[in-house]
Amino acid sequence: MPAKKAPKIESRAQNFARALQQVFGRGFGPGFWLAVFWLLIVAFCAMFADWLPLRDPVDPVIANRLNGPLSGSLLGADGLGRDIFSRLVHGARVSVVIGLTAVSIGMIVGGALGIIAGYFRGHFERALMAVLDVILAFPWLVLLLALVAFIGQSLFAISVAIGFLWIPAYARVARANTLSVVQREYVLAAKAMGASTSRILVREVLPNVIFPLLAYGLVAMGLVIIVESALAFLGLSVEAPQPTWGGMISEGKRHLATAVHVALIPSITMFLTVLSLNFVGDRLRSHFDVKESNL
Amino acid sequence: MTPAELEEQPLLLDVRNLTIRLNSAAGLVHAVEDVSFVLREGQTLGIVGESGSGKSVMARSLLNLLPRRSVAQRQGSVVLSGREISALSERDLQKLRGAQVAMIFQDPMTALNPVLTICVQVSEPLQQHLGLSKPAARQRAIELLDAVGIPDAASRVDQYPHQLSGGMRQRVVIAIALACDPALLIADEPTTALDVTVQKQILDLLSRLQTQRRMGMLLITHDLGVVASRADYIAVMYAGRLVELAPATTLFSAMRHPYTEALFNSIPRITDPAHTRLQAIPGRPPQLHNPAPGCAFAPRCQYAQQRCHRETPPVVPSEPSVSSVVPVGQTQHVHACFFPVTRPITGGAN
Numbered sequence: 001m002p003a004k005k006a007p008k009i010e011s012r013a014q015n016f017a018r019a020l021q022q023v024f025g026r027g028f029g030p031g032f033w034l035a036v037f038w039l040l041i042v043a044f045c046a047m048f049a050d051w052l053p054l055r056d057p058v059d060p061v062i063a064n065r066l067n068g069p070l071s072g073s074l075l076g077a078d079g080l081g082r083d084i085f086s087r088l089v090h091g092a093r094v095s096v097v098i099g100l101t102a103v104s105i106g107m108i109v110g111g112a113l114g115i116i117a118g119y120f121r122g123h124f125e126r127a128l129m130a131v132l133d134v135i136l137a138f139p140w141l142v143l144l145l146a147l148v149a150f151i152g153q154s155l156f157a158i159s160v161a162i163g164f165l166w167i168p169a170y171a172r173v174a175r176a177n178t179l180s181v182v183q184r185e186y187v188l189a190a191k192a193m194g195a196s197t198s199r200i201l202v203r204e205v206l207p208n209v210i211f212p213l214l215a216y217g218l219v220a221m222g223l224v225i226i227v228e229s230a231l232a233f234l235g236l237s238v239e240a241p242q243p244t245w246g247g248m249i250s251e252g253k254r255h256l257a258t259a260v261h262v263a264l265i266p267s268i269t270m271f272l273t274v275l276s277l278n279f280v281g282d283r284l285r286s287h288f289d290v291k292e293s294n295l
Numbered sequence: 296m297t298p299a300e301l302e303e304q305p306l307l308l309d310v311r312n313l314t315i316r317l318n319s320a321a322g323l324v325h326a327v328e329d330v331s332f333v334l335r336e337g338q339t340l341g342i343v344g345e346s347g348s349g350k351s352v353m354a355r356s357l358l359n360l361l362p363r364r365s366v367a368q369r370q371g372s373v374v375l376s377g378r379e380i381s382a383l384s385e386r387d388l389q390k391l392r393g394a395q396v397a398m399i400f401q402d403p404m405t406a407l408n409p410v411l412t413i414c415v416q417v418s419e420p421l422q423q424h425l426g427l428s429k430p431a432a433r434q435r436a437i438e439l440l441d442a443v444g445i446p447d448a449a450s451r452v453d454q455y456p457h458q459l460s461g462g463m464r465q466r467v468v469i470a471i472a473l474a475c476d477p478a479l480l481i482a483d484e485p486t487t488a489l490d491v492t493v494q495k496q497i498l499d500l501l502s503r504l505q506t507q508r509r510m511g512m513l514l515i516t517h518d519l520g521v522v523a524s525r526a527d528y529i530a531v532m533y534a535g536r537l538v539e540l541a542p543a544t545t546l547f548s549a550m551r552h553p554y555t556e557a558l559f560n561s562i563p564r565i566t567d568p569a570h571t572r573l574q575a576i577p578g579r580p581p582q583l584h585n586p587a588p589g590c591a592f593a594p595r596c597q598y599a600q601q602r603c604h605r606e607t608p609p610v611v612p613s614e615p616s617v618s619s620v621v622p623v624g625q626t627q628h629v630h631a632c633f634f635p636v637t638r639p640i641t642g643g644a645n
């Protein structure tokens with residue numbers, strides 16, 4: 001008997017890696033990686049702000065008041081003589097925490113509602129969509145102000161309030177994707193093989209809906225950061241001593257005539273962060289779309 | 296098995312007077328009208344008909360798979376291994392699906408979940424119905440993939456559907472369907488989306504596995520050629536009705552219904568000289584909502600007479616010697632036509 005050639009056996013990890021490569025294989029371009037790099041910096045700052053060798057972000061040094069960039073400290077000082085660079089790094093924490101929490105709340109609650117509505121249809125779907133339309137039709141800033149007035153100004157409360165605003169958008173995205181996934185034959189095939197409803201929802205529908213939701217999550221995070229800074233600009237975000245980007249812009253507007261950098265630097269930081277989030281989110285989303293059409 | 300042996304097998308599926316009407320924007324769709332047939336263990340029943348003749352709706356209704364809100368009316372009975380399907384709870388149905396009855400769908404491109412590996416999808420029913428542990432199910436999945444002729448199954452098992460070809464995917468779908476050794480396999484146009492060469496492989500595989508496991512099989516297709524050599528019985532459906540049902544050999548030698556004849560004549564024959572016109576059936580298949588009285592095929596039928604447009608022909612036995620009442624578990628030749636074709640069929644056999 002001739003020696004049988006040993007079949008090439010790939011490990012599960014290799015296979016997964018290859019599947020990933022097929023999805024991400026084509027280049028994203030340098031812009032994408034630049035955006036990712038910026039986001040990593042922001043995330044790093046948010047995580048390790050307390051341990052970085054920075055000046056105290058809330059310590060006013062009157063002598064440094066309205067100092068310009070590169071005069072003693074990297075980015076200068078604000079109207080109270082606090083170090084702007086240090087405040088930026090610490091402010092990233094608020095933006096990142098609120099961004100993550102609010103988007104998670106919106107994604108989990110809205111996603112679950114949307115999947116259930118899209119799968120079961122009927123009265124529940126109609127009622128839910130009506131309620132969501134009402135929330136969407138409401139001016140979001142007014143609603144947000146009311147919510148914040150009601151549940152307070154802690155980091156968590158503000159995350160919940162903004163997250164609540166995102167439920168309708170997520171529910172719609174999840175519902176739309178569920179409607180199209182449920183039409184696919186593999187859902188019927190799973191049902192024909194005896195899968196229960198919960199199994200179909202978790203094993204067949206969720207894995208196919210979660211990717212668009214996650215990709216949308218990055219774009220949503222950019223918007224959440226803007227919403228949070230709008231609140232901070234109105235003085236309704238996290239309480240005063242804690243630095244936030246929106247708060248810094250708000251404080252800087254008094255010095256616009258004499259010291260532009262106080263408002264400009266946090267604005268640019270926020271602009272870059274939101275741009276990066278949109279950029280990365282958009283690229284990922286289109287990559288997942290391409291993947292789906294390839295199948 | 297000889298026909299006589301087949302007759303003695305216990306009844307697997309007994310469908311009687313099944314009528315299904317579906318809701319649609321245009322009104323009630325008479326998708327399945329008064330369909331009766333039986334299937335015994337180890338038998339293959341081929342169901343042939345044009346697109347939209349109610350084959351798939353009928354197949355799905357056997358497992359109560361039609362969306363509940365789209366079914367307006369359901370009459371008649373479906374008895375599977377002695378149990379009436381419509382009387383079962385959803386939970387009992389779930390135990391039945393996959394374990395006793397499995398289904399293969401038309402398009403292997405969409406019948407597999409793109410984001411789960413083959414392993415996960417094949418072992419799912421194993422874990423659910425047979426209670427296998429994850430590693431045991433994985434082992435069994437590899438064996439199954441091997442059995443359906445997937446080379447190098449041990450490494451293929453961790454791939455995703457998009458890494459497999461169409462024929463491979465259909466083999467995976469078959470492996471999933473056979474995972475729990477079902478007694479009945481419903482194959483809903485299993486080869487329509489495949490190349491002709493792959494079609495033959497898949498059909499041969501199905502026949503082989505069916506003989507090995509003594510499954511009953513419902514082979515749904517729009518291609519008479521597909522069922523000709525593989526089915527023990529052939530049922531021809533038109534506009535939701537069963538117009539002719541006969542043992543495969545009898546059907547081709549003595550077809551009675553004009554529609555069967557027209558279908559048969561429309562098969563291109565390799566012995567025909569080049570550039571022979573294909574024989575098409577004139578007209579279009581009827582709309583199934585609010586059907587007119589009379590035989591649905593009458594407008595396209597070359598033998599139609601006045602009566603065909605007024606009355607719906609009942610299903611009657613084709614041999615005059617048998618009593619005119621359709622007996623329980625009928626497996627003889629029946630047809631639904633007032634003026635059946637009796638001439639011997641000309642042209643080359645398939």
